[in-house]
Amino acid sequence: MIELLEKYPKVAEDAVEFWYKAAPASAFPENGGACVKFKDLQIAVFNFSRRGEWYACQNLCPHRMQMILSRGMIGSEGEEPKVACPFHKKTFSLKTGENLNGDTCTISTYPVKVEDGYVYIGFDRGYA
Amino acid sequence: MKASKSKVIVVGNGMVGYKFCEKLRNTDTEDKYEVTVFGEEPWPAYDRVHLSSYFSKAAPETLQMAPRSWYAEHKVALRTNELITQIDSKQRLVVNHLGESFSYDYLVLATGSSAFVPPIPGVDKKGVFVYRTLEDLDAIMDYGKKVKSATVLGGGLLGLEAAKAVMDMGLQAHVVELAPRLMPNQLDEQGAALLKSKLEDLGIGIHLGKMTKEIQGNGKLDGLVFQDGTFFSTDMLVISAGIKPRDELAAKAGLALGKKGGILVNELLKTSDEHIFAIGEAAAHRDQVYGLVAPGYEMAQQVVNQLLNKDVQPFEGFDMSTKLKLIGVEVGSFGDPFGTKEPSRPICFEDKVKGQYKRINISSDGKRLVGGVLVGDTSAYGMLLQMTQNKMALPPEPEDLILGGREGKSSNPMGGLDALPEAAQIWSCENITKGDICQHIQQTESGDLGEIKKCTKAGTGCGGCLPMINDLAKFQLKKLGKTVKNVLCEHFPYSRQELFDIIKIKGVKSYDQLLDEFGEGDGCEICKPAVASILASVWNEMILRQDTIQDTNDRFLANIQKGGTYSVVPRIPGGEITPEQLIVIGEVAKKYKLYTKITGGQRIDMFGARVDQLPDIWEELIDAGFESGHAYGKSLRTVKSCVGSTWCRYGVQDSVSFAIRVEERYRGLRSPHKLKGGVSGCIRECAEAQSKDFGIIATEKGWNIYVGGNGGSKPQHAKLLVNDVDTDTCIKYLDRYLMFYIKTAEPLQRTASWLNKLDGGLDYLRDVVVNDSLGIAGELEREMEFMVNTYACEWKEVVNNPELRARFKHFVNADDQDPSLQFKPMRGQKIPVDWKS
Numbered sequence A: 001m002i003e004l005l006e007k008y009p010k011v012a013e014d015a016v017e018f019w020y021k022a023a024p025a026s027a028f029p030e031n032g033g034a035c036v037k038f039k040d041l042q043i044a045v046f047n048f049s050r051r052g053e054w055y056a057c058q059n060l061c062p063h064r065m066q067m068i069l070s071r072g073m074i075g076s077e078g079e080e081p082k083v084a085c086p087f088h089k090k091t092f093s094l095k096t097g098e099n100l101n102g103d104t105c106t107i108s109t110y111p112v113k114v115e116d117g118y119v120y121i122g123f124d125r126g127y128a
Numbered sequence B: 001m002k003a004s005k006s007k008v009i010v011v012g013n014g015m016v017g018y019k020f021c022e023k024l025r026n027t028d029t030e031d032k033y034e035v036t037v038f039g040e041e042p043w044p045a046y047d048r049v050h051l052s053s054y055f056s057k058a059a060p061e062t063l064q065m066a067p068r069s070w071y072a073e074h075k076v077a078l079r080t081n082e083l084i085t086q087i088d089s090k091q092r093l094v095v096n097h098l099g100e101s102f103s104y105d106y107l108v109l110a111t112g113s114s115a116f117v118p119p120i121p122g123v124d125k126k127g128v129f130v131y132r133t134l135e136d137l138d139a140i141m142d143y144g145k146k147v148k149s150a151t152v153l154g155g156g157l158l159g160l161e162a163a164k165a166v167m168d169m170g171l172q173a174h175v176v177e178l179a180p181r182l183m184p185n186q187l188d189e190q191g192a193a194l195l196k197s198k199l200e201d202l203g204i205g206i207h208l209g210k211m212t213k214e215i216q217g218n219g220k221l222d223g224l225v226f227q228d229g230t231f232f233s234t235d236m237l238v239i240s241a242g243i244k245p246r247d248e249l250a251a252k253a254g255l256a257l258g259k260k261g262g263i264l265v266n267e268l269l270k271t272s273d274e275h276i277f278a279i280g281e282a283a284a285h286r287d288q289v290y291g292l293v294a295p296g297y298e299m300a301q302q303v304v305n306q307l308l309n310k311d312v313q314p315f316e317g318f319d320m321s322t323k324l325k326l327i328g329v330e331v332g333s334f335g336d337p338f339g340t341k342e343p344s345r346p347i348c349f350e351d352k353v354k355g356q357y358k359r360i361n362i363s364s365d366g367k368r369l370v371g372g373v374l375v376g377d378t379s380a381y382g383m384l385l386q387m388t389q390n391k392m393a394l395p396p397e398p399e400d401l402i403l404g405g406r407e408g409k410s411s412n413p414m415g416g417l418d419a420l421p422e423a424a425q426i427w428s429c430e431n432i433t434k435g436d437i438c439q440h441i442q443q444t445e446s447g448d449l450g451e452i453k454k455c456t457k458a459g460t461g462c463g464g465c466l467p468m469i470n471d472l473a474k475f476q477l478k479k480l481g482k483t484v485k486n487v488l489c490e491h492f493p494y495s496r497q498e499l500f501d502i503i504k505i506k507g508v509k510s511y512d513q514l515l516d517e518f519g520e521g522d523g524c525e526i527c528k529p530a531v532a533s534i535l536a537s538v539w540n541e542m543i544l545r546q547d548t549i550q551d552t553n554d555r556f557l558a559n560i561q562k563g564g565t566y567s568v569v570p571r572i573p574g575g576e577i578t579p580e581q582l583i584v585i586g587e588v589a590k591k592y593k594l595y596t597k598i599t600g601g602q603r604i605d606m607f608g609a610r611v612d613q614l615p616d617i618w619e620e621l622i623d624a625g626f627e628s629g630h631a632y633g634k635s636l637r638t639v640k641s642c643v644g645s646t647w648c649r650y651g652v653q654d655s656v657s658f659a660i661r662v663e664e665r666y667r668g669l670r671s672p673h674k675l676k677g678g679v680s681g682c683i684r685e686c687a688e689a690q691s692k693d694f695g696i697i698a699t700e701k702g703w704n705i706y707v708g709g710n711g712g713s714k715p716q717h718a719k720l721l722v723n724d725v726d727t728d729t730c731i732k733y734l735d736r737y738l739m740f741y742i743k744t745a746e747p748l749q750r751t752a753s754w755l756n757k758l759d760g761g762l763d764y765l766r767d768v769v770v771n772d773s774l775g776i777a778g779e780l781e782r783e784m785e786f787m788v789n790t791y792a793c794e795w796k797e798v799v800n801n802p803e804l805r806a807r808f809k810h811f812v813n814a815d816d817q818d819p820s821l822q823f824k825p826m827r828g829q830k831i832p833v834d835w836k837s
């Protein structure tokens, strides 16, 4: 199963090599997420409209290896934006990917930008 | 298939060897195997577990697993008094001590264990015994008649049993244990200390941390010399220092052995030879020998399954939970008693006056029980063991498991807390008592959980003890005359009931508006579904208008399953269905390859639908006249019925028609938690209405209404609200009751726990519902009437609304299905593959 997780290395903001044009921003529900297919990867993208922010992370929940995080509820814990997995409500920081309510492993996050009404996800060389 | 039968030889006719024969014979209905079992002892297998009762009953027949005649009747050739001395695995033969050989196709070694005797000088002296067989007991009883005191070497499970036995023989009993506590493998320090004091009260001397260096005496022993040089006088010694698997026969045949002895087996219980299995106390699985009978029986079952090509579950180790059978002292240890095998946190409770110690270990995510220890009161053992082994979800307040009846007994849930002694320990990681927590609350006059956590460190672990601390805090504040406030979460400083009123009075229709005006932060997975539920209970608008505040099941109007597919449950009111409708369900399930199952709620569940298939499936169901069953919602599920007076010779009312009427009245009604009902046609109660949130039972004169029943992990019978009401009155009271619950319960609180915590309890509820003591009955009825009139099938709306329908897909940027979905076949249908982790 490790292989599955290893398919999703984190991408740092300043390491972005190319921006994948995912879908029109309007396709993403307000204050919710949807799943983007990129090659053989699944990326969860969240339109945190309440904060005017966008986030992306792996769609795979590492707790029971379920492709599901895009269907999770988002929210905040203190200042930290987070997503809760629909299955067992493990919550992850959308900024750092860290599991906030347990010791499940950290998930990978990706830079997102919106330009001309389109959502782009940033990938580094690891995803070439 | 071979023309002749295959031969199975079992070596060892102990508990497990016997159980194997019994299971094989019960399962081998086609008589494929010829079975021979060899036992070295003179009699057929007997129940070693209850060996101690031999002291009082002294009739070996009563201990027999089965009489000799059983073996004859079941075509098992029994050869007692025969020791197998050799295995020739090449020729597949075994040889007995008389030199006779017997051929086999499969050999099952169930040679058990003998008592382990540590190599202490003097163990061969007269007056030194072990405690394993009927002969051992005969010898002990014989010798015991001549002496005054007896010492048991070993303070484990068995040693304590032996100590009790010699004490019952009228001897002064002592236990000498090497470890610093009794039952070191099963009990933690505190539990063991309590056990020690109880045994001492019984008159048994306990000597801990004593290493025996020598057994002294001239021919017969007269005492022990410990490592520290002290001499301990005793007339008799019973050694109970563990077991030594009988692997000598296997070793001689060249079979692989475990590192610590025992015949090495894999997870299929096979030894290093294809044709030889080993089971019971002789087998070493992952280098561990299981000194209990239950794992042995499980091993026997799995070998039988293999021989008969039945579904084999690999043997993955076994829970070593135990309960001590000592009279007067109850001890239980289950799962992982020390909570060290996985990250976990204990909740402990000790009552020194009653002599009770209870500990449960809660998994670090706070969801499961991983094990625990009980001393003094093991009444909860069975339930706790079940919960641990079946990984059952914990009740909302796990401490109820060991404190029991905190609520049930009185309508005041705090009663039990009051009764708790100050020194009762309610700690998580630290040593925190009820007194510590109450003191903190007294000083700060605050019930703020965060504060309590910070100052006392209580609940900083898994949080397993938090609910109890919360209760304590409220209780203590109430005592100080303060009002206690239950807030939803960090985003709303209000209780659910307050939010309900705010939403209703201020006319708030959206979550965002509520958060802007009355909350803070950005919301979370606790307040979003809670508010979504209130909005639905107040306005009854289509929930997908605000889909991202819904819990996942509500967001996709289906229950999410392992693997990420969903289930489809159409409503089948009262469980009544026509053959035509059954055919439609069958056709739909067949078309979409869905796994079908009859649920516990008298309807049919179709599992394994992809998110993108849901609207298509529902379109077909709706065309055929079905509607959503709301199996996904915190809303009315089913109203179960029995057949009633239409067909049943005992029925006094038409329970099916009434169940359908009630189910259709409350369908889609969103509530703090799910709601279930039942209608039985007579007092025999075949619809199990008394286990439902509302139960209706027919009488000669009308209906009896029961409220607040629950199944689940903490079952509770419903309580009688009123007798003999007519049909319309029944509906009227149900309207009031349900609406009152919806308005006042906490999020995710079923009617049972709501009623338990309701101040004034059932009498108060009856006052409100039947006597209208609050003067709100009319309002409650009108509110319910509104819900009934505004009901619409959610799936019908989705199916007919392209915009809503478009949300049911896995990817936003592709029409592909989720490639990670995986299934495997089972009994002609499909199921998802197991969780990966």
Ligand code: SRM
Pocket: B559, B560, B561, B567, B569, B597, B598, B599, B600, B601, B602, B603, B604, B605, B631, B637, B638, B674, B676, B691, B692, B709, B710, B711, B712, B713, B714, B750
């Ligand atoms: C399908 C079914 C099992 C079955 O194969 O029979 C079932 C399946 C689930 N039950 Fe159940 N329960 C089912 C009948 C029951 C019953 C029996 C009954 O209704 O008569 C009970 C005990 C009665 C009761 O509720 O008091 C029952 C007590 C629970 C509980 C414990 C509730 C409690 O108050 O303690 C849960 C957990 C919860 O709701 O928090 C639960 C939760 C669940 C969930 C929803 C767990 C989950 O969140 O995934 C299961 C979802 C399966 C699915 O996706 O369809 N299920 N569940 C039954 C569906 C009935 C139906 O037609 O709607």
Ligand SMILES: Cc1cc2nc3c(=O)[nH]c(=O)nc-3n(C[C@H](O)[C@H](O)[C@H](O)COP(=O)(O)OP(=O)(O)OC[C@H]3O[C@@H](n4cnc5c(N)ncnc54)[C@H](O)[C@@H]3O)c2cc1C
Pocket: B011, B012, B013, B014, B015, B016, B017, B018, B038, B039, B040, B041, B048, B049, B050, B051, B052, B082, B083, B084, B085, B110, B111, B112, B113, B131, B132, B133, B158, B161, B246, B249, B279, B280, B281, B282, B290, B291, B292, B293, B294, B296, B325
């Ligand atoms: C006093 C006492 C109390 C116990 N209490 C409990 C309890 O409360 N709960 C619990 O789970 N367990 C308890 N146990 C343990 C339980 O009895 C054993 O786990 C169980 O008996 C193991 O069954 P078995 O068939 O593997 O071994 P045994 O019952 O030891 O049977 C093996 C048999 O094989 C025979 N044998 C060995 N080698 C040969 C050979 N070469 N040829 C022919 N025959 C041979 C032996 O003579 C013996 O009869 C207790 C044990 C004792 C002694």
Ligand code: SF4
Pocket: none
């Ligand atoms: S269906 Fe119910 S009882 Fe069965 S596993 Fe799921 S939640 Fe547990």
Ligand code: FES
Pocket: A061, A062, A063, A064, A065, A066, A085, A086, A087, A088, A089, A090
């Ligand atoms: S699979 Fe995500 S929390 Fe369990």
